[in-house]
Each structure stands twice: as structure tokens, then as C-alpha cells.
Amino acid sequence: RQYSGLKGGLTVTVSPGGGENSLQIDVPLLVTLDSQRLHDLMINAPGATLVVPQGQQFVHFGSLSLDAAAELDLNDNDLIIDSGSFLTVRSRVIEGFAGTSGITSSPNDGSQILALFDNSLVGKSEWNGEPVPAGAIIGKYTRFGDVNLDGQVTGDDYAVIDSNLNTEPVAGLAWLSGDANLDGLVTGDDYTVIDSNLGLGAGNLFSRSAHLSAREERPTIAARLTPDRRFSR
Incomplete structure (x- = not known):
């Protein structure tokens, strides 16, 4: 049509x-x-x-x-x-x-x-x-932070970053390798994305409002999200 x-x-x-x-x-x-x-x-x-x-x-x-x-x-x-x-x-x-x-x-x-x-x-x-x-x-x-795509942000997602820390995965595997902030690299910055959403996702283990009140000092996901300089060319 x-x-x-x-x-x-x-x-x-x-x-x-x-x-x-x-x-x-x-x-x-x-x-x-x-x-x-x-x-x-x-x-x-x-x-x-x-x-x-x-x-x-x-x-x-x-x-x-x-x-x-x-x-x-x-x-x-x-x-x-x-x-x-x-x-x-x-x-x-x-x-x-x-x-x-x-x-x-x-x-x-x-x-x-x-x-x-x-x-x-x-x-x-x-x-x-x-x-x-x-x-x-x-x-x-x-x-953001659900890098193993199981629908929740949990400690299992930290383990994905652990396995690929300080690497530059190919674009099509970047998220599954732990690139939670979409900058093209797996670094310590990706841990902070999980920190900000830990417990969220399918099942809502914690409410977002309660979680954020405990982490008000952290920048928002939107503030940390930076387009990938390597992959965008």
C-alpha cells in the first residue's frame, strides 16, 4: 500500500x-x-x-x-x-x-x-x-545496562563487562560485549550505566523512583550517552 x-x-x-x-x-x-x-x-x-x-x-x-x-x-x-x-x-x-x-x-x-x-x-x-x-x-x-538482553539489569550484566573490559568490539556485538553507554568501547564508564539502573527491567525488582533517590549524585543516562565516533562515520 x-x-x-x-x-x-x-x-x-x-x-x-x-x-x-x-x-x-x-x-x-x-x-x-x-x-x-x-x-x-x-x-x-x-x-x-x-x-x-x-x-x-x-x-x-x-x-x-x-x-x-x-x-x-x-x-x-x-x-x-x-x-x-x-x-x-x-x-x-x-x-x-x-x-x-x-x-x-x-x-x-x-x-x-x-x-x-x-x-x-x-x-x-x-x-x-x-x-x-x-x-x-x-x-x-x-x-540501559541490560547488556546480556535478559530483560533485567542485574549483577550478571557486570560480568559481561568484566569479560570484555578495555576492548573495542565490532559494532554489531558492542552492546552484547558490554558497551552500555554506546560509545563503542567497553570501559569502566559502562559499569556506571548498570549502577544507575540496577534492578530495573522486566519484573521491576525496584521502582525507578526509589532507585534514583539513592543515586541522585550520578549523571543521567542521557547526559552520558555519546554517539560513537568510530561507528558513525
Whole structure:
């Protein structure tokens, strides 16, 4: 389905089907996607926004094209893209965390992020029960510090950093190697990200407000988040 020649200010809900159809948006519409799967998603219009409803667990696209001033709002869902540039997707996620364009996850108090990995380096055959190809780009909606992607920030995440401390992992494995602040390196700074969110995640072992009151002296995640100088080129 293609939207073109329409005026902005219109909200459209689409149900493109079971993954064989593509969606192209050529005008600044607000579109709600009532489907988990698309063959191709092309958001070509500046100012256009596509929203995925909360609670779908994941969305799965064969490919994704997103205008520089457009937004893909995943809400609390994971992302699977069969093929594309990992670095491009990663840069759009960082852009979305800081603003209103790019790839965003709108239920966000500053501690959530779409944590990405390159499946060609990991070899998962499925994600959330969904079959995924070897070269897929996979993102999990989780908390900063959940570097093992189990849905919680716990002592197990410190162990990941311990195993890779003072290394510069390849971009597609950086998060899973312990790069919790997304600067491209695994250093002692990544421990502080876990400190700030320890106990948070699926199950909510502690409330965020109670946790932060005990650590008010620490800078926020947003203040520490710095785009990766090596991977962004």
C-alpha cells in the first residue's frame, strides 16, 4: 500500500497483512501499523510518523527506509529487519533517543533503549518466537545496562563487562560485549550505566523512583550517552 498525494494531519490505521505486503508513505501522515510483519517499510516523507501499538512484542520488516526527518515509533516492541545497514539503523536509534525523528521507543523515562545486535555475528534462529535470517538486525526494547538482553539489569550484566573490559568490539556485538553507554568501547564508564539502573527491567525488582533517590549524585543516562565516533562515520 502506498500513501501519496494526501495532505498532512490525517491519521490512518493500516493492516497490511502477514508479511508479504509493503508500505510506502510519501506524505507527512501519522500512521498506525496494525500488523507485526511487512516485506518492506518505506517512510519517505519528512514529518511522517509510523506508530507501532504497544504490546505486540515485535515488528518484523524485510527492509526499512526512513527519511531523515521521519519517525518510526516502536513503542515497547522489539525490532527485526531482515537486511540493511547495521550502522544506519544504530544511528537512527541514537537519533531517536535524543529527539523526535529516527527510531524511537516512546514509553521512555530516559532509562530505556532499543539495544541492537547484528545477527550475522550471533547466529540466532528466532527472536520472540519469530524466525529470523542469519543477517538480520535485531533490537530489543530494554533498559540501559541490560547488556546480556535478559530483560533485567542485574549483577550478571557486570560480568559481561568484566569479560570484555578495555576492548573495542565490532559494532554489531558492542552492546552484547558490554558497551552500555554506546560509545563503542567497553570501559569502566559502562559499569556506571548498570549502577544507575540496577534492578530495573522486566519484573521491576525496584521502582525507578526509589532507585534514583539513592543515586541522585550520578549523571543521567542521557547526559552520558555519546554517539560513537568510530561507528558513525
